Amino acid sequence: MTEPIFADGTVRWPKSGRRMGLGLMVPIAEASHFGGTPRFADMLEMTRIAADVGFDIAWFADHLAFELPPETEVRGVWDCWTVMGGLAAATERIGIGTLVACTGFRNPGVIAKMAEAIDEISGGRFVLGLGAGWHEPEYEMFGFPFDHRVGRFEEAIGIIAPMLREGRADLAGRFFSATGAVNQPRGPRPSGLPILVGTTGPRMLRLTARHADAWNTVWHKDPAAVVPLMEQVDGACRDVGRDPATLVRTAGGNIAMPGYLGRRADPIEGEPEQMAETLAGFRALGLDHFVCGLDPCTPATIERFARVIELLDAAG
Numbered sequence: 001m002t003e004p005i006f007a008d009g010t011v012r013w014p015k016s017g018r019r020m021g022l023g024l025m026v027p028i029a030e031a032s033h034f035g036g037t038p039r040f041a042d043m044l045e046m047t048r049i050a051a052d053v054g055f056d057i058a059w060f061a062d063h064l065a066f067e068l069p070p071e072t073e074v075r076g077v078w079d080c081w082t083v084m085g086g087l088a089a090a091t092e093r094i095g096i097g098t099l100v101a102c103t104g105f106r107n108p109g110v111i112a113k114m115a116e117a118i119d120e121i122s123g124g125r126f127v128l129g130l131g132a133g134w135h136e137p138e139y140e141m142f143g144f145p146f147d148h149r150v151g152r153f154e155e156a157i158g159i160i161a162p163m164l165r166e167g168r169a170d171l172a173g174r175f176f177s178a179t180g181a182v183n184q185p186r187g188p189r190p191s192g193l194p195i196l197v198g199t200t201g202p203r204m205l206r207l208t209a210r211h212a213d214a215w216n217t218v219w220h221k222d223p224a225a226v227v228p229l230m231e232q233v234d235g236a237c238r239d240v241g242r243d244p245a246t247l248v249r250t251a252g253g254n255i256a257m258p259g260y261l262g263r264r265a266d267p268i269e270g271e272p273e274q275m276a277e278t279l280a281g282f283r284a285l286g287l288d289h290f291v292c293g294l295d296p297c298t299p300a301t302i303e304r305f306a307r308v309i310e311l312l313d314a315a316g
Helices: 040-053 080-090 109-120 136-142 149-167 202-211 227-239 274-284 299-314
Strands: 020-026 058-062 095-099 128-132 168-172 177-182 194-200 214-217 246-258 289-295
Touching: 020 040, 020 168, 020 246, 020 299, 040 058, 040 080, 040 299, 058 080, 058 289, 080 109, 095 109, 109 128, 109 149, 109 177, 109 194, 128 149, 149 168, 149 177, 149 194, 149 202, 194 202, 202 227, 246 274, 274 299, 289 299
Parallel strands: 020 058, 020 289, 058 095, 095 128, 128 194, 194 214, 214 246, 246 289
Antiparallel strands: 168 177
16 A cells, blocks of 8 residues: 555645635636636636635646536536646645546546646645546547546556655556656655545545545535445545545535525535534534535635634634
């Protein structure tokens, strides 16, 4: 198992000033929870405001296009890696991460190199979230194979993790290979940046326990839904011989803000006090981080959500 902690024994995860850090899902697609098409200037403004109101990490989805029934029009998506590079250079405090990068879209060694570069640009604020992908139409559009996604993911993370942590990878796989592949130069964290995996499947959970620093599950409105999933994560850690306490736990939920567009389904609803109470319920589970999918997500709604953050912090 690739070591999931730094040499000094600390868990590889960005520190937060609160018991449960908070993340914001920044809109990056057409007709998304932003409303219209978010331009780079919009995403930069939202990310800066998110930092100002107390969010710890700005998260970005990795998609190429959406074709979701009953919609009849294809919805485009900005390339998250290019956007994150620009935001990393234009911000100073807030973390930046993928939720999650699809290992089916790119060579895993290239993913590691891209992640290292963004960590360098950001000064050590990047979190690499990884997943096996799920939206078949975009695979078909761009000519990527949709089969054996977990098998492909297993080989991909088997290259990405050692490249980021040890600077080198060797793997002769069925789908991917690396022959003395080097990750040089190294960014500000030569012992490795955090790797998060978003999943609930048994095989993927074991891969998470074997390779990742953090686990994520989304989108939930009730803390009770996360409890059995965390138990499965504990079991996966034990299966691979890992102490469950060394794996960071994160979750996420959609949140209905005034003017709710319905783009983010099954949201947490209510007045700020009720929203803060629900988030406190997730915090009580021992989660280290919670990703907020505001709908709509605009500069105004992020500023309005500051009241929820204030109440949550005041409650402990």
